[in-house]
Amino acid sequence: MKICLADDHPILIDSLVSLLESTGIHQVVGKAYNGEDLLQLLPVVKPDIVIVDINMPGMNGITCSKWIKKNYPSIKILILTMYNSRSLINQLFEIGIDGCLLKSGNSQELLNALDRLQINKFYFDTIGDFKAEARMEAEPDPHAFRLSEREIEIVRLIALGSTSSAISEKLFISEHTVKTHRKNIFKKLDISNVSQLTRYAMELGILS
16 A cells, blocks of 8 residues: 655654555655645655644644545545544544544554555544444444445435335436445445444434
């Protein structure tokens, strides 16, 4: 995986480069010490993943990530932060960040996070005694920001018991397209059966 790093601490950048390149899997294709420099690097180095410090001079990690998700939606973003709060997680969910890791975490946690991002899954470290995997009432769901409106509608119809054939007729799309959407939805949500999908739809509040 091609990775670009952005942090205003050169020592941390150097440590990350050593760690990532020692795996033989990841290649660091760019380094930036602020958000503006990172954005200039993206069209040149074309990374698969960017690892961004949330607190950088000038354009901070939040603003930088918003711009990346708008202009390069295929790039995965892993935020590094020292901050330990639910409000931060909520904000990251809304932007569509793929993962967040506390700087107090260890090297293996970072590598685990990258492994998950590489297979289009999310990684959120424990922050404020809240794990992203354990959704809490009224907290935004990170997956919801990854599903298109069409996918959310298909989730709703499947959860309500509609067959692929019925969904194709209702939405005026082919049955093959419905099955492709279903496969992609299961992959994005990291689920394997309709029962899990139905529970997800109930938590998301889309069964009305």
